[in-house]
Amino acid sequence: MNLILNSDSYKYSHFLQYPPETATISAYAEARRGGPYENVLFFGLQMFLKEYLSGRVTMQDVEEANELITAHGLPFNRKGWETLVERHGGKLPLLIEALPEGQVVPVGTPLIQVRNTDPDFFWLPTFLETALLRAIWYPSTVATLSHSVRKIISASLERTCDTPDEVLPFRLHDFGARGTTSLEQAGLGGVAHLVSFLGTDTVAGVVAARRYYHEPMAGFSIPAAEHSTMTSWGEDRETEAYRNMLTQFGGPGKLVAVVSDSYDLYRAVKNIWGEELKAEVEATGGTLVVRPDSGDASRVPVDTLVMLGEIFGFTTNQKGFKVLNPAVRVIQGDGITPETIRVILGRMEDLGWSAENMAFGMGAGLLQKVNRDTLRFAMKANARQDKDGEWHGINKNPKTDPGKASKRYRQAVVMENGAPISVPLKDLGDRENMLKPVWENGELLVDWTFGEIRNRANGK
Incomplete structure (x- = not known):
């Protein structure tokens, strides 16, 4: 240059x-x-x-x-x-x-x-x-945005979670790489997000942290499905697609995220995860993270949380809030902004659910919708x-x-x-x-x- x-x-x-x-x-x-x-x-x-x-x-x-x-x-x-x-x-x-x-x-x-x-x-x-x-x-600007979300989530965790400091670093995940204008921008914004959180799918961000700030590994991710890997099985084999995720990536202490809205999210949660694969989910000894990825972002993830609670059960923590069976959690990665995060967490608290049950993924809203x-x-x-x-x-x-x-x-x-x-x-x-x-x-x-x-x- x-x-x-x-x-x-x-x-x-x-x-x-x-x-x-x-x-x-x-x-x-x-x-x-x-x-x-x-x-x-x-x-x-x-x-x-x-x-x-x-x-x-x-x-x-x-x-x-x-x-x-x-x-x-x-x-x-x-x-x-x-x-x-x-x-x-x-x-x-x-x-x-x-x-x-x-x-x-x-x-x-x-x-x-x-x-x-x-x-x-x-x-x-x-x-x-x-x-x-x-x-x-x-x-x-990205660092400030991410840090402001950290404060929103932290406040809810302090009210509803027994171990807020342990849970907080992985509550906001960076999904923004594909929405940026260049690889360089993905690195600049991705590493800025990692100042406040440890979760990211923007590889360029962890590269930037290593290259410019001496950090061997600044962020982490888990195996996760996308729509192509699920829909390639066909709707009639949706259960097999989900079972394959458990077989390939499940295990004691492991996490695997599965997008579950390719056809009918509510049917997938109630019938497939909740009936056909319920025993297999619990038997892995790990955590299935269900990702609802469409619909009203302020309502659908909370509905998913409630359904999973009815199916897999929950406990009540020392602060009086419900915590899902460790076998399941929820991540919402569509339509997420600081305001929708505030709304979702508010609805969860109103319904008696701890903020630790829900993680969030931000894409363009984190790395691109700023100037x-x-x-x-x-x-x-x-x-x-x-x-x-x-x-x-x-x-x-x-x-x-x-x-x-x-x-x-x-x-x-x-x-x-x-x-x-x-x-x-x-x-x-x-x-x-x-x-x-x-x-x-x-x-x-x-x-x-x-x-x-x-x-x-x-x-x-």
């Missing part, structure tokens, strides 16, 4: 637009207030630093960019990029500061801040806005340093949309009354700045492990 071409078209003329006395530009990125969440879970910058900024710009890159950008109709800063190659060996003369990945902070808190370290490259921090902002808004505006991400310049060393605060403050006002002066993030807040760096005093250098002049300064990030995000 030619890093020079990783930007927006209008960026290529910006090197000619700053005041001539400019020596340094500082810019920061945040999730602005006004979105659906009060907090944001910061995640993903390290992947970008390792995958993209670790490379060096070459003269061949400069030649390619010069040819393309000028043909595209824009001025190209050939002298600047050639100087970068000659003086810095192709490494970007930048200092990037960031919060620790996995940190949960109120929206409106700076997550990263960048400035140039060579005065001849004052134009470089904002030139990288496109790449830097894209690097953090998507994984941070930069979900959390109102933006990156803005906040300070300019003259060649004489004096810093000036800069910001935007549009009267037509006060919500887009940006922060003036270089920023710091400090703890105040137990919560992170942003303050101008000039007012930091003796307080500790949570924005720490993570990248300087082509070198990675901090290398977070996935375990550290998970512990930070989940308060451990």
Whole structure:
């Protein structure tokens, strides 16, 4: 990837637009207030630093960019990029500061801040806005969404389950790989989900955790049926298809998930699982996870749970809620959103069922139905340093949309009354700045492990 071409078209003329006395530009990125969440879970910058900024710009890159950008109709800063190659060996003369990945902070808190370290490259921090902002808004948004669902499920488990901490990590499963636009997006979003949960079918996510965060295995899955493997037997052999799943994958302590709505979910649960195969299900010594996959997502999975309770029985836990026979559980993977999860768990509680009986799978709703505006991400310049060393605060403050006002002066993030807040760096005093250098002049300064990030995000 030619890093020079990783930007927006209008960026290529910006090197000619700053005041001539400019020596340094500082810019920061945040999730602005006004979105659906009060907090944001910061995640993903390290992947970008390792995958993209670790490379060096070459003269061949400069030649390619010069040819393309000028043909595209824009001025190209050939002298600047050639100087970068000659003086810095192709490494970007930048200092990037960031919060620790996995940190949960109120929206409106700076997550990263960048400035140039060579005065001849004052134009470089904002030139990288496109790449830097894209690097953090998507994984941070997915991580925030997943973390918010974790809180919803955790609250229900605390009310209804005897061992909530043990059950929670596998309550939300990532089914989103096929709904993303690319393998890279599946990896970025898939690993972001795994900050909060251990269940995933997005292999690219566990690959990303291993490649960028030193995690040998970040997530887990189980053998599971899909409609093609069930319908290939034909409707008249549906029982054989289900029996084959038990034969192939059942056993003491094992879990197997079987989609059961290929023809008639209610008949499958009552007649096949509940009569023809009931003894075989119980004899495996493992757990059959029934997956209803169509219909009203707020009603059908609860109906399935109730039917399984009538057939296989249940116990009542210490909190007074019903828990299915360990031989069976339910996972709903169709039509799942944070709101449907809240509705399903609420209906279960109303009917006296513990949240531990139900797992959820999210696909496009987790990895694809988000955009930069979900959390109102933006990156803005906040300070300019003259060649004489004096810093000036800069910001935007549009009267037509006060919500887009940006922060003036270089920023710091400090703890105040137990919560992170942003303050101008000039007012930091003796307080500790949570924005720490993570990248300087082509070198990675901090290398977070996935375990550290998970512990930070989940308060451990």
